[in-house]
Amino acid sequence: MTALLKLRGISKRYGDAVAVQPLDLDIFAHDFVAILGPSGCGKTTLLRMIGGFVAPTSGTVEIDGRDVTRIGPEQRPTNTVFQGYGLFPHMTVRQNVGYGLRLQKKPKAEIADRVAEALRQSRLTEFADRSVTALSGGQQQRVALARALILRPKVLLLDEPLAALDLKLRHAMQDELRRLHQEFGGTFVFVTHDQGEALSLANRIAVMNAGRIEQEGDAETIYTAPATRFVATFIGEANLLPGERKAGQVKLEAGPSFADAGADEPVTTVVRPKAVRLLRAEEKADIEISGSLTEVVYLGDHIKCVVAVSDKQDVVVHLDVAVAPRPVVGEHVRLGWSIQQQRVVSA
Amino acid sequence: MESRSNYWLVAPSALVFVALFIAPMAFFVVLSFWQVEYFELSTEPTLANYRDVFVNYWRVMGFTVAVATATALLTTFLGFVFSFLARFRAGQWAQALLFIVLITLFGGYLMKIYAWKTILGNEGVLNSALMAMGIISSPITSLLYSPQAVVLTLMHFSLPFAVLPIYASMRGISDAEVEAARDLGAGRWPILSTVIVPRCQSGIVAGFSFVFLMVGGDYVTPLLVGGKITMIGNLIAPQFGAQFNWPLGAAMSLVMLLAAVAIIYLFRFLVALGSRP
Numbered sequence: 274m275t276a277l278l279k280l281r282g283i284s285k286r287y288g289d290a291v292a293v294q295p296l297d298l299d300i301f302a303h304d305f306v307a308i309l310g311p312s313g314c315g316k317t318t319l320l321r322m323i324g325g326f327v328a329p330t331s332g333t334v335e336i337d338g339r340d341v342t343r344i345g346p347e348q349r350p351t352n353t354v355f356q357g358y359g360l361f362p363h364m365t366v367r368q369n370v371g372y373g374l375r376l377q378k379k380p381k382a383e384i385a386d387r388v389a390e391a392l393r394q395s396r397l398t399e400f401a402d403r404s405v406t407a408l409s410g411g412q413q414q415r416v417a418l419a420r421a422l423i424l425r426p427k428v429l430l431l432d433e434p435l436a437a438l439d440l441k442l443r444h445a446m447q448d449e450l451r452r453l454h455q456e457f458g459g460t461f462v463f464v465t466h467d468q469g470e471a472l473s474l475a476n477r478i479a480v481m482n483a484g485r486i487e488q489e490g491d492a493e494t495i496y497t498a499p500a501t502r503f504v505a506t507f508i509g510e511a512n513l514l515p516g517e518r519k520a521g522q523v524k525l526e527a528g529p530s531f532a533d534a535g536a537d538e539p540v541t542t543v544v545r546p547k548a549v550r551l552l553r554a555e556e557k558a559d560i561e562i563s564g565s566l567t568e569v570v571y572l573g574d575h576i577k578c579v580v581a582v583s584d585k586q587d588v589v590v591h592l593d594v595a596v597a598p599r600p601v602v603g604e605h606v607r608l609g610w611s612i613q614q615q616r617v618v619s620a
Numbered sequence: 621m622e623s624r625s626n627y628w629l630v631a632p633s634a635l636v637f638v639a640l641f642i643a644p645m646a647f648f649v650v651l652s653f654w655q656v657e658y659f660e661l662s663t664e665p666t667l668a669n670y671r672d673v674f675v676n677y678w679r680v681m682g683f684t685v686a687v688a689t690a691t692a693l694l695t696t697f698l699g700f701v702f703s704f705l706a707r708f709r710a711g712q713w714a715q716a717l718l719f720i721v722l723i724t725l726f727g728g729y730l731m732k733i734y735a736w737k738t739i740l741g742n743e744g745v746l747n748s749a750l751m752a753m754g755i756i757s758s759p760i761t762s763l764l765y766s767p768q769a770v771v772l773t774l775m776h777f778s779l780p781f782a783v784l785p786i787y788a789s790m791r792g793i794s795d796a797e798v799e800a801a802r803d804l805g806a807g808r809w810p811i812l813s814t815v816i817v818p819r820c821q822s823g824i825v826a827g828f829s830f831v832f833l834m835v836g837g838d839y840v841t842p843l844l845v846g847g848k849i850t851m852i853g854n855l856i857a858p859q860f861g862a863q864f865n866w867p868l869g870a871a872m873s874l875v876m877l878l879a880a881v882a883i884i885y886l887f888r889f890l891v892a893l894g895s896r897p
Binding site: 324326345346347348351352353355356357358359360361362363364368372373375376377417420421424 | 794799802803804805807810
């Protein structure tokens with residue numbers, strides 16, 4: 274299967290500042306891809322290069338087998354939902370949604386039908402003849418989506434689509450986006466700094482940092498097998514245990530050592546709080562470490578324990594709320610996890 | 621305004637407006653139906669002044685409206701182009717461009733008129749330059765003292781009044797709107813006609829109105845660079861001075877005012893028509 278969208282060696286420089294380092298990315302048809310990273314990592318610039326709003330310094334953008342690097346956004350088979358939506362305030366909802374079709378000079382009847390259908394799909398029918406300025410944030414978002422999707426883009430680009438919405442609305446819009454992606458069957462690429470949003474919406478995630486893609490893969494791989502220290506910390510909670518690898522043996526500063534193939538270098542071992550267990554007496558684990566409990570917090574769906582395993586190192590453990598007996602602060606505990614549930618990355 | 625009880629806050633400005641604008645205008649309306657006979661003001665209502673305006677002065681009136689319309693159209697167009705460049709193309713130079721526009725307001729009105737006299741005159745900068753380059757052998761005498769000279773001078777004077785309202789309304793257009801239009805398939809012209817012009821309607825109409833009203837009422841420029849050209853202002857002013865015929869002056873002013881309102885409404889209608897989605 275060949276990718277629908279291919280980025281090859283694409284980069285962007287503004288004077289001396291590098292926004293995006295030369296990078297490759299393949300996006301396949303029907304994927305829902307998140308470009309995830311902290312602000313300033315170059316993710317929006319990358320999206321704008323795909324949309325044609327920013328000319329890359331080097332590299333090519335190919336969509337559906339066609340090189341579109343030198344083509345403007347008005348001719349690319351992409352449509353964008355902008356962060357500020359960019360709705361036309363001098364038009365009604367219906368006129369906004371029909372804008373692209375009117376530019377294509379489609380017959381009036383066809384435009385009317387397709388707009389009505391798009392409005393129905395986006396549940397905007399009752400607002401059709403209102404000015405877009407009279408709508409709430411969530412409704413404006415839906416107008417922006419309908420206006421872009423009505424043109425049946427090969428790739429729909431979304432720039433921080435949910436950033437401007439409050440928490441409750443954000444969850445509702447996540448469901449809406451998922452539903453639209455299924456109904457529409459298209460390829461969606463969105464930019465976000467919110468790892469939760471990326472995990473809940475996207476089937477593929479590209480994690481960006483400082484102009485580079487640090488890891489690209491499905492959500493589960495990104496979470497369970499982070500390729501770099503940055504990915505591990507940016508997505509979900511993680512315990513980072515520094516250590517040193519020598520001759521296929523990793524020795525953690527906090528004590529334990531284990532076999533791990535790779536070059537001799539300083540490393541970081543990443544283990545998720547959920548993967549760490551409190552060991553009962555006599556119970557064994559691949560990696561064992563002990564310390565004293567400094568914090569026990571009940572968080573509803575789990576109990577968070579902080580264990581000081583050395584002067585400088587804490588390990589966070591998430592326990593099931595049903596755990597009995599409940600550990601108490603000050604208690605000396607043994608922690609353990611299996612070698613499959615940890616990741617060793619370069620420090 | 622949040623509540624009705626706050627309306628009294630407009631009272632001071634309303635008072636000034638009524639005393640200095642509405643009242644004199646109302647007096648003008650009444651005055652225009654009176655007549656001066658043998659240097660005596662007769663308060664017998666009559667339409668004679670209006671008959672006089674339409675019979676004897678319609679040519680000048682029509683010419684004035686034509687000059688004002690042409691100047692306002694050209695200036696509004698230039699103002700639009702200038703604002704467009706400042707808002708969408710100039711980047712960090714936008715402020716500098718606007719400053720240039722504002723600074724031309726510092727030079728007085730008469731200063732500009734004399735500047736154009738120096739540029740367009742028979743011995744002027746333009747003719748001398750063309751002659752020095754050997755493009756013409758004798759000065760083009762029609763440069764100065766012509767309708768074109770009047771229009772040019774008035775355009776120069778009124779350009780800032782077109783730029784400022786148009787630029788102000790253009791600033792309200794977000795970059796995302798323009799990008800969205802491109803993204804949805806709009807090329808250069810469709811972006812202008814479907815987004816930028818419709819979004820600047822009020823600024824364009826305001827700019828046009830400022831220019832039209834200033835030019836329509838002007839009577840100094842035609843005097844100095846227009847040669848034999850007479851605009852209605854040149855005929856109205858003396859009615860309140862040497863001619864001592866205030867009623868006729870009032871009638872001329874009111875007819876010109878109505879013509880101006882009509883032209884501005886027509887222009888507004890046309891802009892709105894061209895801006896329909």
